[in-house]
Every structure is written in C-alpha cells, then in structure tokens.
Amino acid sequence: MLFNPTTALKKSLKYSYLVLICALSACGGSEEDSSPGAILSSSAYKDMCASPRTGADPYNNNRAYPDRQGSLKDEKNWLRAWVDETYLWYREVPKNLNPDHYASATAYFAALKTPLITASGKEKDHYHFTENTAEYNKQSQSGLELGYGMAYTFIATDVPRRLVVAYVEPNSLAENAGISRGMEIESVDDYDLRTSNNTDALNSGLFPTIAYQRHQFVFKDLNGKKLNKSLTALEVQTTPVQNVKNFLSVKGKVGYLTFNSHNAISESQLINAVTQLKNDNVSDLILDLRYNGGGALYIADELSYMIAGPAQTLGKTFFKLKYNDKTPVDPNNTWPFYSTSGSSGALLPTLNLKQVTILAGSGTCSASEAIINGLRGADVKVNLIGGQTCGKPYGFIPQDNCGTTYFTVQFQGENHKGFGDYADGFSPTCKVDEDFKAALGDKNERLISAALSYNATGQCPANGQTLGQSRSESSAPLRPALREIMTLEKARR
Template identity: 45%
Template sequence: MKACVYSSVALAVTISLLAGCGGGGSSNTPPVVTTPTTPVKPDPEWERGVYEPQSQFIAKCETPRSGIDPFTGSAYPDTQGTAMDEKLWLRSWTNDTYLWYDEVDDNDPENFSVLAYFDQLKTNELTPSGTPKDNFHFSQDTAEYNELSQSGISSGFGFSWEFGSTTVPRELTVRFTEPGSPAASANVPRGAKVVSINGVDFVNDNTQQGVDTINDGLFPDDAGTTTSFEFELVDGTTLTADITSDDISVTPVQNVKVLNTDNGKVGYFQFNSFIVTAQEGLIDAFDTFVEENVTELVMDLRYNGGGRLALASQLSYMVAGPNQTNNATFETLRFNDKNPTTNPVTGQSISPTPFYSTVIDYNEGLLTNTLLPSLSLTRVYVISTDATCSASEAVMNALRGIDVEVVQIGSTTCGKPYGFYPTDNCGETYFTIQFQGVNNKGFGDYADGFMPTATPNFDFELPGCEVEDDFTTSLGEPEEGMLAATLEYAATGSCPVVVTGNGIADVKTLRSDQSALVGETLIPIDTPNTRRDNFVLQNKINQPIIQERK
C-alpha cells in the first residue's frame, strides 16, 4: 500500500512540474512522461553489539521457496528478503540460543556468504586438552536432512568409511556395508582398502584433476551413477567392482546375537545411529535378549555418532529396567546463562528428561502405553571409538548416573555432552550447540570424551581396556578384536595382555611418509563432513523433543 501511495504522489509531482515548465507561447514538443518506480527497500544494516529480535529477519529469504512443504503439509513460510536478512537472523538466533553466545566474535556479515557467516558463528575457545570446544557446528540442505531423519534413506553406495588419511599417501577403509546396498551386493568386505577410483591412483595421485575424479567417484550427486573401485583386501588380494549409487535405506541395528560363553549368555548388537527407524530394531533385539535370558550385554557403539535423545532414553531404560530408572532422570538440559529456567528454543520451562519406558509414536511425537522390553542389568559393556558421540555418550552418562556400571572397551569417545535443535530457515537447516546434558547426579563434563582405563580416577574415566579397531574380522564375530577383548574382560575382569588391531591405518607411518613430501602441496580429498553427506551428518544430531500422551 505504501508503494502505491508513493507512486501516485510521485506522478502528481511530475505532472505539476511539467505543467509549470517554459515561458509564454506554445510548443510542438510532446511532454516528457516519467514512469514512477517503486523504491527498492535497502538491506538491513549490521551494528556491532546490537541484536534485533530474530522475528525481524526469520523466513526473509534471498531465494524464497514456494508451494507446500512435503514434510509438514503446510506452505513454506518464506518471503522475499535478502542475504543480509538471512545472516542477521543467524546472528540474532545465535545470540539468543547458542550455549557460548558470549564467546562468538561479532564480525561484519557483509564480508561473508550466508553459509560462511554461519560457519564462523561459534566459539574459538578450547577444551582442557587443547582441542576446539565446538566441533559440532554445521548445516545441511533442509530437504536432504528431512529425508534422512524421517526415513533413514540417503543416496550413495552403502559404505561406512574409515578415513585414515585424506592426503597422500591416502588410506580409506571399509568399516561395514549397509545390508541390501550396492556395496553389499558387490561383496565388498570389512577391511577392504581403496586402491583406485575410476582409474585414478587413490593412494598417491596429488593432482587437482585426480582429486576431483576421486571426489566425484566417492560422492556422486545422484542415484544411478556408476563408479569403478579397486580394493585391496585383508588377505592381500584385490577386488575390482563397478558399483552404481542408489537410495540407501539405513539399518541402524545390525548383527543382533546371543553368544554362549563359559559365564553364560551374552547379548551383542551393533548400533549405528539413533534415528527414528531404530526403535523397531532395538525392541526386536531386546525381545530376543529377554527371551534368551542373557546375563551380560555388549552394545557396539563404535560408529554411532548420536541422534535422538528420546531413543537414547528408551535404550537406557531397556538396559536398566523399571526399578533402577524409577523416578530417576535420564538427562537434564542446561542452556546458556540467559535462560536458567526456560528453554530458549521451545519457550517451555526446563524439566528433566525421564527414562522413557514405553514405545514412542515418532510421527506424532507422543508416548504410547506399550511397555518396552528390559533386562534390568547392573553392568553393561560398550565398545567405543572416537566416532562414538553425542546420544551414544548420553546413554553411557545416564546409566552411570543411576549406578549401572559401564565398562568401556576401545578408545576415547568424541566428547559431545551437547546438543541442538535443528532449525530451518530459507531451505537450510542449521545445527548450533544450544544445551549441555547432565545425568541424574548432575554430571556432564566430558568434553574430551569418556576414556577407558584400568584405574579410573575421574568421572570421565571408565573401567575397561584400550583396544584398537580390528578390520580383519567381521563385526559381531567373537574373534573380532574389540569384541574378543570385551568377552575376555567379562570372563576375567581384566584386559588382554596384548591386543592388536590389524588392518588399520598406521598413523605414525602415514605422517612420516607425508613429511617426506616437504615442498609439495598436499591436496586433500573430501570427507563426508566436507561434502555435507547426510548419511553421516545425521549421526551428529541430538533431538530431545518428545511429548507425553495425556
């Protein structure tokens, strides 16, 4: 409306000026007609230290979406805006909700693209060990994120990769393949190392053209893309396979087994991600363990980067049972010091998350009345690596908070007692640390990870053994190095005298080989993180949202 009024006034002024032009007499020159224009709204401006409300900028997009959001059934909220609107929303949102908002540099957004601006909206402080405090700051295309988080489907080959070195001499090893995936159909086993991709020497090629070919082959943009792989297997033989990418359905719970040992029946399962589709697999696994009367449980979380906290709470209940979890807190969320009692994202009062004892309808976000199976164990064994993160660590911390002994076999976890509410704006979903979780005893200080040790002295040190990942044997086999060490500890209460992990990258040798290339620029290949690969990034997501059915 204001633009219309402005245009009318401008036209009237123009006509008035034309009528008053010239002296006496007539002229054959036709009058000049000026077409009025609507003024362009200037970009909002950044002012250091001044934070306007989020609502002033949210959903004002440089490229608005139109139509209906298939995941909500509602129209997209986007309106026409600018890149500066998007950046200033990120700035105000960060200042309101980021756990360490007062450690974020207030840089001029004009100097960054939208995503580059978000990337630097985080703390630069370090943990006590000297590592960055915030290693979990990322964003992802909203449509891709919704697809995986709701259905467990992503595009790719079905490999889970272990990146030993991304620069020459490179090392990339197959951790496992998703059941039914193209990688599994090609019979690529655990421990296979990539030798070449589409004819390019994967280990030694250091040209930009070669690296581009490797990246395109490893991370195809679309399903239906064929890549030629050559692998070296554990026994020294080679395997060549042309593998075509497809939409991969993630199977988060795998290798559910009951192992008969001298000490009784031991339940084992490999658990890769706390996504919605995991609930059914976990229930089936624990139904089996209850039916078989297992007396010990091994949770293989070595590659589980996290997911939904509600699922983590359910899993913890299934381990500990009703008596140990009764009236106890699974986790309490602590937000920044601006919000001591109120959740700044939901606006609700902060209340502890209980141990969820029933099935959850994740479509509706509601608890049901169907009771979960449980083992009521007082001890559990967790296999871990530095890829064990977030919700996986929350399970370990929560169980220790109710005095369930957690024995850790493997290596130090990633150290993420933090979480976030994935937030969409203009088609990009942003993940920024917004809370820290503490257990029933108020402990949540494990930013450098949980560490296995024979003599625990601190709350972040757990009884157990340091064991390297063993790529020479399939996961779930009693002979596999980490599981073998777990079974020996369960039988004897002590760690194996010698534990070797064959088939993994020799980091010292790799660094030595790389140091010999002084003067040559080493070109790294992409990793799932740099490619924003949703198959892996979903594993970083902590989502505590759930409602009770009234």
C-alpha cells in the same frame, strides 16, 4: 551434502591429516570489518528467504513451506539473531563480522561461532555445521542416505593414508557388488587416496551429492587382491540395528547387537532387538556403538531404560539440559529414563541389567556417549572395550530456515550425578584396536572377542591394554557431520 567451511574429507582431516583448512578468504569472509547496527529478534526475520520454497513439505504432513519472499540480508540477520539468542557460547562470537563480506548465508554461519582454541590445540567448537533440509529429513526421519551403503574408517591418517570399509548396509549396492568390511580403498576416480591432495575429487566419489552419479573405485581385499568397482550413487535404506544375537559364555548367555544410528526408524528396531534378547534370557549385553555418532537423544534415553529397567532408573535423571543464560527456564529440561515409546506410547521391554559392555571408539559420539553417561549416572556398570570416545557432551536443536538446517551448539547435558564434562571423551576399560578381519557380530571379531573375554575373566585380553597404558593410533571414522550429533527432535512427551 555441504559442510562449511570444509568438505567432508577436509572436515575429518582438518587438524593434521591434509592441512587443507579453508581459509576465511576462500570461504568468502573477513573478520576485520565493523558489524552492522542493532538486529531485531530472530522471529522478525524467520522464513524470509532470497529464494522461497514453494509447494508442500513431505516431512511436515504435506503442509505448505513457511517461506516468504525476503532477501539474503534477511537470512543473514536471522542467523545473527538466532545464534545470539541460542548459542551456548554466544558471548565468544566475534562482534566485528560484517555479513556483507560473506557470499552466502551458510558462509556467514560458519563464522558465527567461538574462535577459541582448547588447551590441546583444537577448536573449542568444531561441531558447527549445516545440511540441506530435505537431505537431513530423509536421513533423520526415514533413514535414507545418498551413497552406496558403505561406511569408511581411517586406519592411517598420515600419508600414505589408509581408508577401509568399516561396514556395509544389508542389501545395498556395496554389498551386492561384493564389497565387505576390511577392504581398503586405494583410489577414487583414478585419484590415489593414499597420497592425493585433491580432496574435492575424493569427496565427490566418497560422498556423492547427485543420484545416479557413477564413480570408479579400486579396492584391495584382505588377501591383497585388487578389485575394480564402478558404483552408482543411490538412496540407500539404512538399517541402524543389526546382528542381534547371543553368545554362550561361562556366565550364561551374552546378548549382542550392532547399533549404528539414533534415527527415527531405529526405535522400533531397538524394541524388537531387546524383546528378542529378553526372550533369549540373556544375562549380559554387548552393545556395539563403535560407529554410532549419535542422533536423536530420546532414542538414547529409551535404549538406556531398556538396558537398565525400572528398578535402577526409578526417580533418576537420564539427561539434564544446560542452556545459555538467555534461554528461558525449560520445565522439560530434566529427562527421566523414558519407560514408553515416543512414537506409540507402548511400554518398553527391559533387560534389567546391572552392567553392560559397550564397544566404543573415536566414532562413538554425542547421543551414544549420553548412553554411557546416563547409565553410569544410574549406577549401571559400563565397561568400555575399544578406544577413547569422541567427546561430544553438546547438542543441537536443529533449525530449518529457507531450505537449510543449521546446527549450532545450544546445550550441554549432565547425568543424574551431575556429571557432563567429557569433552575429551570416555576412556576405555580395555584398549583394543580393531583389525577389520572379521565381520561385525562374529564372536571372533577382535572387539567382540575382547568383550567376551573381559566379561568372563574381568581381565583385559592380551591384545588389549588396561586403562592407563600407552595408546597406539586408533581407527578414525570418515563420515558427514550429520552422523555425529545429539538433537532434541521429538523429545517432548
């Protein structure tokens, strides 16, 4: 996976952790040159490639790739035109970028965004990225990811850093190797993760890009025992919906499920989970989105409907799309709460809840935040337990060109009440830090325990803080940009 202008570890750390941001000179660009002449419509350059793909696309009904022989200049011209036509903040893109000063199309794309900085000192647009199209299709449509089947979270981002395993995929290499939630990663290929600045070496091990590549890890378990593991990168089948169960409380049965990704295979898993909880007669729900960075918006829409049901959502808007002023009026820009499956057309099961408790944190982004905002717009009470969400009210319409899929911010969303300004994230009802001592789905796991306590008493537990109290440093997920998106794929019905 390529992340421009930085690699995955640099991307997660670029504001304060390693301070190793790729400078423009290192990325092959310059902002001091005059821009070229007028650019035609993006359609004039679409699929004109320096190295056209040949054969059939397995993710497009085995149709031939649309690529035609072109040049690197054609690819860059398409990018400049497409960004100018669709980018939400197209007026803020520098006009003096010379495409000839960028060694590749992806390097040029990295510069085609607003350079503005927010009041907090962050980039206004820190969402812009690219992905190999084949890899993107594998992950979004089939749930396949190259790696070991484990997700990472920082619990200390300053040196000495601390990176732990947030969860492992069922039946994955990581699980079969005895790796479990809460284990700390001390080194990768003999590089000390706590202190090393060799991000290329660390990324190579944490986020392998070649199948069957072997890497050496040193883990430390919860008892302080060090474990040496040799892991081989393979395509892992992810399971986005896990741990579907219910807990008994003083107010009745409380349903629970872990939901980690809004990809295509999650739809049927969510339908099965809600059907199970409905048959269990749950009267409340704990939806665990703490590690869900987003994905397809239609999945968020369907899940929100399954939680709230028809009575509370009838005639209400789940998500209203706001594009730039160049985009033609879209008759489908206002999404209702979908009551049927996008893949089968079958009626969705519902829990008909008037409130839901969501476990959240800095890893809760994009489409996951759309669930929070959409339900609140329909007057469903949403209690957030954990930490501040990441703040991504923006989304993409992913576009493939010549084997690379480009993600540039093209829309912002609002709920039924017209609210969509949550770039700083949603604040938790109860601030509770993770301790990684219990498995996800365990009633004694800190966030689940806090949620059950809050549901029973209406008060934040002793290990939590109510909204407005001081915040300590929370865990911060380390993952590819592709895991933090909101897209419109398969949205039309």
